[in-house]
Amino acid sequence: MTYVDLKDIRVSYDGKNNILKDLNLSIEKGELVSLLGPSGCGKTTTLRVIAGLIEPNDGDFVVDNKNLTRVPVHKRNFGMVFQSYALFPHLTVKENVGFGLKLRKEDKTTMNPKIQDILEVTGLAELGDRYPKQLSGGQRQRVALARALVIEPKLLLLDEPLSNLDAKLRVQMRIEIKRIQRKLGITSVFVTHDQEECFSISDRVAVMNNGIIEQFDTPEEIYNRPKTEFVARFIGFENFFNLTKQGEKTYTTSEGHMLKTSQSWDDTKLVATIRPDDINILPKGTEQDTNMIPGKVVVRTFLGKSYQYEVETNVGKILVNGPKETAYSSGEELLLQFPEEKLILV
Amino acid sequence: MRKQRGLSIISMLVFAFLIIPMIIIVVTSFGENPSIQFPIQGFTFDWYLNVFETNSLIQSFFLSIQISMIATILALLVGIPAAYALARYSVKGRDILKSFFLSPAMIPGVVIGYALFQFIVIQFQMPIFQGLLLGHFLISLPYIIRVVGSSLEQLDFSIEEVAWTLGCTRVRAFVKIVLPNIQAGIFASFMLAFINSFNNIPVSQFLSGPGVTALPTSLMNYIEYNYDPTVSALSVLLMVGTVILMYIIEKTLGLASIS
Numbered sequence: 001m002t003y004v005d006l007k008d009i010r011v012s013y014d015g016k017n018n019i020l021k022d023l024n025l026s027i028e029k030g031e032l033v034s035l036l037g038p039s040g041c042g043k044t045t046t047l048r049v050i051a052g053l054i055e056p057n058d059g060d061f062v063v064d065n066k067n068l069t070r071v072p073v074h075k076r077n078f079g080m081v082f083q084s085y086a087l088f089p090h091l092t093v094k095e096n097v098g099f100g101l102k103l104r105k106e107d108k109t110t111m112n113p114k115i116q117d118i119l120e121v122t123g124l125a126e127l128g129d130r131y132p133k134q135l136s137g138g139q140r141q142r143v144a145l146a147r148a149l150v151i152e153p154k155l156l157l158l159d160e161p162l163s164n165l166d167a168k169l170r171v172q173m174r175i176e177i178k179r180i181q182r183k184l185g186i187t188s189v190f191v192t193h194d195q196e197e198c199f200s201i202s203d204r205v206a207v208m209n210n211g212i213i214e215q216f217d218t219p220e221e222i223y224n225r226p227k228t229e230f231v232a233r234f235i236g237f238e239n240f241f242n243l244t245k246q247g248e249k250t251y252t253t254s255e256g257h258m259l260k261t262s263q264s265w266d267d268t269k270l271v272a273t274i275r276p277d278d279i280n281i282l283p284k285g286t287e288q289d290t291n292m293i294p295g296k297v298v299v300r301t302f303l304g305k306s307y308q309y310e311v312e313t314n315v316g317k318i319l320v321n322g323p324k325e326t327a328y329s330s331g332e333e334l335l336l337q338f339p340e341e342k343l344i345l346v
Numbered sequence: 347m348r349k350q351r352g353l354s355i356i357s358m359l360v361f362a363f364l365i366i367p368m369i370i371i372v373v374t375s376f377g378e379n380p381s382i383q384f385p386i387q388g389f390t391f392d393w394y395l396n397v398f399e400t401n402s403l404i405q406s407f408f409l410s411i412q413i414s415m416i417a418t419i420l421a422l423l424v425g426i427p428a429a430y431a432l433a434r435y436s437v438k439g440r441d442i443l444k445s446f447f448l449s450p451a452m453i454p455g456v457v458i459g460y461a462l463f464q465f466i467v468i469q470f471q472m473p474i475f476q477g478l479l480l481g482h483f484l485i486s487l488p489y490i491i492r493v494v495g496s497s498l499e500q501l502d503f504s505i506e507e508v509a510w511t512l513g514c515t516r517v518r519a520f521v522k523i524v525l526p527n528i529q530a531g532i533f534a535s536f537m538l539a540f541i542n543s544f545n546n547i548p549v550s551q552f553l554s555g556p557g558v559t560a561l562p563t564s565l566m567n568y569i570e571y572n573y574d575p576t577v578s579a580l581s582v583l584l585m586v587g588t589v590i591l592m593y594i595i596e597k598t599l600g601l602a603s604i605s
């Protein structure tokens with residue numbers, strides 16, 4: 001059942017260009033949903049609309065069947081974690097975390113255990129009396145998280161919370177966030193431009209481009225079956241070329257090579273794509289079969305775990321990764337085989 | 347190497363040029379001769395006593411303190427919200443507005459004094475005291491807006507937004523989150539504006555009347571009739587006071603925060 005619902009949200013900062021263009025997004029209770037997309041596509045703007053920091057020009061924002069579109073930010077009770085952490089420099093960790101509870105006029109006897117609990121959960125129990133500038137990046141991150149969580153928010157909003165941490169800590173913190181989110185069962189929206197981070201943490205991913213959501217699916221579904229060219233490119237597909245439909249699951253390239261796919265697609269989708277890893281390389285002269293395209297190596301690059309070849313074919317340049325046991329040299333002719341189940345049409 | 351020596355000689359000269367008049371003033375304040383002389387003959391503290399016995403000077407001193415204090419506080423009350431609005435909202439005429447608020451710093455004080463005298467005191471019959479206050483308010487405002495504005499610009503506004511998400515109204519977030527974090531800037535701007543207002547001559551010169559004369563004006567009047575070291579003594583006292591204030595600023599925020 002839908003818990004959070006964004007309906008035809010439109011946002012324009014200058015009254016001319018729409019930054020969000022009739023954006024729709026439905027999130028279920030307890031889910032962790034990521035907004036994934038390149039910088040400038042409107043992720044932060046979407047999150048700020050949800051938080052109530054921006055009022056949309058059009059559209060409705062509903063949580064738990066209540067329309068909150070015009071409810072001001074301070075009455076929404078959502079926890080938010082900013083990219084810069086935004087800790088209050090003049091307050092200690094405890095005071096930072098307790099800030100929201102104090103505003104709710106909570107009694108000391110119920111407030112202190114709550115603060116203590118959340119400090120335990122976020123691994124800050126020892127640091128309560130420190131000031132933000134005495135903390136490391138990871139610790140600041142935890143304080144920001146604790147401060148957002150202690151008010152028992154209806155929604156947790158995180159705007160690229162890990163982007164200021166180094167790579168190792170980032171992996172550690174995302175597992176931590178996932179664990180806490182699961183434990184508290186709190187509905188969350190997580191903004192990121194990092195594909196791996198997003199796939200590892202999310203129940204569902206909304207891939208955004210230019211103010212709209214291109215695809216909203218589970219990470220597996222997005223990884224295996226991107227629906228648009230943009231999504232495919234964004235998550236690492238290469239090798240885009242045109243196909244003409246011949247029959248059910250059968251297509252031909254512009255040069256007449258027959259390609260089969262394992263799934264059927266609607267008629268309009270006529271661009272094929274495949275990841276460099278998913279193409280098989282066969283020596284020239286192998287028995288011609290379907291899903292084979294001949295080509296000639298142009299450039300070979302050593303990637304460590306494999307070789308990458310740029311292969312000239314009559315559907316254009318194709319990037320292929322081949323095992324490092326057999327190295328083809330540039331100029332060599334070979335056959336590329338596109339496994340049916342790996343060929344995606346967008 | 348040669349070049350550096352040349353530079354240090356120049357800076358020594360500049361320093362000497364700045365410091366020598368002050369030394370002369372300090373020295374002359376102790377001279378026994380009833381007219382200002384350098385070098386001095388004899389040594390006395392009489393002129394310092396005379397400062398406290400000259401009614402017009404003492405009266406003006408307290409008037410100046412009062413005027414500068416009230417004007418600076420009023421300027422804070424207007425200037426802090428104005429600086430906040432200028433830093434926070436990208437309103438259309440922002441640059442024009444900024445120049446407008448800062449304009450008293452660019453207009454010669456004589457002009458402000460004369461304009462106030464002409465229109466406020468003569469035309470609208472406003473009492474001198476209020477006129478003086480208004481003038482000093484005007485010359486203080488730009489300092490407040492500039493110094494508070496620069497501390498606001500260094501403040502990460504997301505801490506305010508976080509406070510809103512935690513349940514703060516805008517006013518409350520301003521008081522509980524913004525103000526504590528620009529305290530240093532507010533204090534520095536207060537000190538600067540206060541000292542500037544206290545020392546100001548051009549505005550005060552036009553706005554004086556019976557019993558309402560700012561200290562710098564009184565001092566000039568005094569010199570016209572008595573060329574004795576009382577003036578030097580008073581100057582030394584003021585210098586000491588200013589140095590103490592500056593020391594407090596330096597100790598609490600560092601001088602860098604005001605330049």
Ligand SMILES: Nc1ncnc2c1ncn2[C@@H]1O[C@H](COP(=O)(O)OP(=O)(O)O)[C@@H](O)[C@H]1O
Pocket residue numbers: 013014019037038039040041042043044045046
């Ligand atoms: N306050 C603002 N005023 C004007 N334009 C803005 C503002 N904030 C963001 N934008 C513009 O809106 C677009 C989307 O920004 P944003 O939502 O921050 O993207 P993302 O978080 O995906 O990087 C960008 O083109 C950005 O320049």
Ligand SMILES: [Mg+2]
Pocket residue numbers: 043044045
């Ligand atoms: Mg962003």
